[in-house]
Amino acid sequence: MSDATAATAAGPSGRDGAAVHTVDQESHVLQVADMVVDYRGHPPVRAVDGVSVTIGAGEVVALVGESGCGKSSLARAVIGIERRTSGTVRLGVADVPTTGLRRRLPAMTAIQMVFQDPNSSLNPRRRVGDQVRDGVRAAVARGDAPSDPADWLQRVGLDPAATQRYPHEFSGGQKQRIAIARALAARPKMLVADEPISALDASTQTSVAALMRSLVVDAGAGMLFISHDLSVVRRIADRTLVMYRGRIVESGHTETIWRDPRHPYTRSLLAAIPLPDGAGRLPAAPLESDRATWTQTDPTALDRAPADTRSHT
Amino acid sequence: MTRPLQEDADRSGPALTIRNLRISLDGAPGPRPLLAGVNLAVDRGQIHGLAGESGSGKTLTALAVLGLLPPTMHAAGSIVLSGSASGEDDVELLGATTATLSRIRGQRVAMVFQDPSTSLHPQLTVGRQLTDHVRHHLGLDKRGARARATGLLDRVRVPDPESALRKYPHQFSGGQRQRIAIAVALACDPDVLLADEPTTALDVTVQAGVLQLLRELVDDLGLSVLLVTHDLGVMSAVADVVTVMRDGHVIESAPRAQLFSTPGNDYTRSLLAALPGSSFEEDPADLAAELVAEQEPALTQAVPSDADHVTASTIPAGADRPGSRQEPLTDV
Numbered sequence: 001m002s003d004a005t006a007a008t009a010a011g012p013s014g015r016d017g018a019a020v021h022t023v024d025q026e027s028h029v030l031q032v033a034d035m036v037v038d039y040r041g042h043p044p045v046r047a048v049d050g051v052s053v054t055i056g057a058g059e060v061v062a063l064v065g066e067s068g069c070g071k072s073s074l075a076r077a078v079i080g081i082e083r084r085t086s087g088t089v090r091l092g093v094a095d096v097p098t099t100g101l102r103r104r105l106p107a108m109t110a111i112q113m114v115f116q117d118p119n120s121s122l123n124p125r126r127r128v129g130d131q132v133r134d135g136v137r138a139a140v141a142r143g144d145a146p147s148d149p150a151d152w153l154q155r156v157g158l159d160p161a162a163t164q165r166y167p168h169e170f171s172g173g174q175k176q177r178i179a180i181a182r183a184l185a186a187r188p189k190m191l192v193a194d195e196p197i198s199a200l201d202a203s204t205q206t207s208v209a210a211l212m213r214s215l216v217v218d219a220g221a222g223m224l225f226i227s228h229d230l231s232v233v234r235r236i237a238d239r240t241l242v243m244y245r246g247r248i249v250e251s252g253h254t255e256t257i258w259r260d261p262r263h264p265y266t267r268s269l270l271a272a273i274p275l276p277d278g279a280g281r282l283p284a285a286p287l288e289s290d291r292a293t294w295t296q297t298d299p300t301a302l303d304r305a306p307a308d309t310r311s312h313t
Numbered sequence: 314m315t316r317p318l319q320e321d322a323d324r325s326g327p328a329l330t331i332r333n334l335r336i337s338l339d340g341a342p343g344p345r346p347l348l349a350g351v352n353l354a355v356d357r358g359q360i361h362g363l364a365g366e367s368g369s370g371k372t373l374t375a376l377a378v379l380g381l382l383p384p385t386m387h388a389a390g391s392i393v394l395s396g397s398a399s400g401e402d403d404v405e406l407l408g409a410t411t412a413t414l415s416r417i418r419g420q421r422v423a424m425v426f427q428d429p430s431t432s433l434h435p436q437l438t439v440g441r442q443l444t445d446h447v448r449h450h451l452g453l454d455k456r457g458a459r460a461r462a463t464g465l466l467d468r469v470r471v472p473d474p475e476s477a478l479r480k481y482p483h484q485f486s487g488g489q490r491q492r493i494a495i496a497v498a499l500a501c502d503p504d505v506l507l508a509d510e511p512t513t514a515l516d517v518t519v520q521a522g523v524l525q526l527l528r529e530l531v532d533d534l535g536l537s538v539l540l541v542t543h544d545l546g547v548m549s550a551v552a553d554v555v556t557v558m559r560d561g562h563v564i565e566s567a568p569r570a571q572l573f574s575t576p577g578n579d580y581t582r583s584l585l586a587a588l589p590g591s592s593f594e595e596d597p598a599d600l601a602a603e604l605v606a607e608q609e610p611a612l613t614q615a616v617p618s619d620a621d622h623v624t625a626s627t628i629p630a631g632a633d634r635p636g637s638r639q640e641p642l643t644d645v
Binding site: 066067155156157172201202203204205206207208209210211213214228230231232234235236268269271272273274275276277278279280281282283284285286 | 366367487516517518519520521522524525528543544545546547548549550551553569570571572573574583584585587588589590591592597598600601603604605606607
């Protein structure tokens with residue numbers, strides 16, 4: 001178990017905006033600097049507007065925001081499917097090129113993706129084992145030792161005999177776990193997951209997200225976990241980035257943001273979550289005047305440190 | 314407005330009673346029916362939540378009320394729509410004739426679906442979609458229907474209703490579209506509203522507004538709502554009574570506060586355990602470990618539930634778990 005997995009003891013909410021929480025410079029696996037993504041059109045749309053993120057080994061960083069905020073554009077630009085207007089992405093020391101839909105360089109398979117809908121990310125006509133073996137092959141091509149697809153399926157809680165079956169024989173949650181097994185079989189240094197749990201039943205969302213975290217952290221990889229569901233993110237991410245209209249409006253230690261949101265947008269997001277406490281409380285709907293404040297920048301809401309000193313297990 | 318949105322109906326007793334509803338696929342030799350004897354009653358002026366995972370039969374139950382099941386499905390049992398104060402009779406909806414059903418649909422029972430971009434017609438103006446059935450069902454003339462439509466849009470808080478009537482659905486945001494879909498459903502002043510995952514496709518900040526609207530409509534108009542959703546957070550916010558379904562059975566039905574504080578069933582408890590902020594919240598690492606420990610085999614039959622982790626463990630943690638620390642995740 002890596003030290004990075006130990007989340008901080010949650011003390012009373014702190015007011016420590018001065019302290020800046022940064023990832024150990026040597027251990028970071030992914031470095032995104034000043035990323036801008038534009039879509040042509042009339043008028044053109046700036047989907048990502050100057051975002052910088054650094055993710056360390058064994059670190060889970062969540063990117064949250066509402067539909068249209070640019071979080072998927074950011075993910076796609078990170079892995080090189082989307083053209084970047086400007087900005088750089090580095091995996092370790094190597095630049096990640098924009099490849100669009102062309103085959104990626106073997107070295108770039110160290111970034112793996114899990115997409116929202118396993119029905120479209122898995123090939124319906126190929127056996128599960130063969131698809132997981134694709135991941136193994138990518139790892140071998142980078143010089144890793146070969147591994148058995150059945151082992152990977154077992155790690156995500158599926159019967160090893162599943163290798164012989166086809167995706168349609170599994171439920172939605174199981175299919176997503178197959179997609180996760182395939183991504184992990186490539187022994188990624190970085191996993192980018194774009195809404196990996198939102199197509200799943202509420203009862204399995206947390207378990208699948210937690211499973212992803214534990215497998216990624218065990219493998220010493222980093223994970224960018226994109227979700228609109230803050231309540232799940234809270235439970236699995238070390239750090240959280242809150243995105244609004246292409247910009248990161250609040251970022252830092254997950255528990256700090258959750259307990260003491262500073263940016264008005266983060267506050268509205270958290271206040272709108274209906275709590276399953278049976279109290280019959282209607283969540284707060286943001287007013288138009290609230291929305292006007294969401295675009296404002298607040299430097300103290302960025303890079304927020306843990307409320308307490310970091311403790312290790 | 315020619316008619317108030319709702320006569321003050323007598324506020325006691327059920328508006329909709331479903332008894333022993335069974336649904337099976339015609340000719341299927343399958344081992345189990347899709348619904349196996351569902352009983353529930355939606356009381357007047359209440360939001361009755363129907364919860365469950367995908368494949369539990371909650372949507373089928375709602376569709377059966379309006380006779381919208383596919384022709385390959387066979388329903389048995391009873392679904393009674395109670396008469397309201399305006400002198401309508403009780404109606405048995407199951408097996409009702411097409412003529413009866415078309416009189417009921419829209420006028421006494423209306424439905425709101427998950428995705429307003431598919432439930433609204435993309436090529437018709439909002440005004441047209443709000444007035445066509447009003448003119449048909451209520452016999453209003455063009456001007457009267459238009460006035461009513463403006464009132465409805467105002468009621469669901471779509472800004473600038475007059476000009477909204479001339480616009481097309483794609484010109485509105487997702488939340489506004491769902492408000493319009495609700496206005497369409499309310500247009501003929503139904504007693505019962507069936508809402509199938511009405512906020513699932515919406516962002517959380519937009520969802521909050523739609524939930525407030527729903528609660529307000531129920532409180533102001535005395536509407537009775539059958540709210541189908543898998544989201545127990547939504548249930549906790551607006552439902553008065555919650556019924557939990559699984560694999561075509563009703564597992565549990567209880568008033569909201571009771572269901573969330575003392576669920577009477579292990580399955581309900583396991584649903585709550587997966588939810589952050591509920592009183593049965595479990596550590597995510599434990600949930601992941603359980604998921605892996607199950608070693609589920611591939612499905613041998615079409616049972617789409619993959620969350621068979623019925624756990625009896627109760628963690629009496631406060632909703633916010635103050636002072637707790639996230640446990641490191643265990644090796645798998």
